[in-house]
């Protein structure tokens with residue numbers, strides 16, 4: 001399988017989120033645009049239910065109400081979901097579907113970012 005536009009797929013421990021897609025040269029033309037996709041290494045050991053449950057629980061204080069949040073999404077490997085999600089950011093950027101500078105008051109929830117100041121790891 002060829003992932004056109006992906007320069008590196010990086011697995012990194014200690015990320016606060018599941019993954020991050022970074023444009024290598026944000027100003028390059030759509031045809032030449034390349035991206036690094038950095039994925040929290042723990043995703044490789046999780047299924048979709050485990051990953052999304054942990055992610056959603058970060059929005060709530062544990063024990064504050066006695067309620068808990070769980071996501072039942074089956075046993076599909078989490079990496080499938082993460083790759084699909086991150087590649088949609090790549091497609092969005094190349095096709096220019098989401099404005100680079102959203103209107104005032106709107107903020108991008110997630111999407112391609114500027115490259116980190118220090119590349120986090122050697123891709124493998």
Ligand SMILES: [Zn+2]
Pocket residue numbers: 085086089110111
């Ligand atoms: Zn995203």
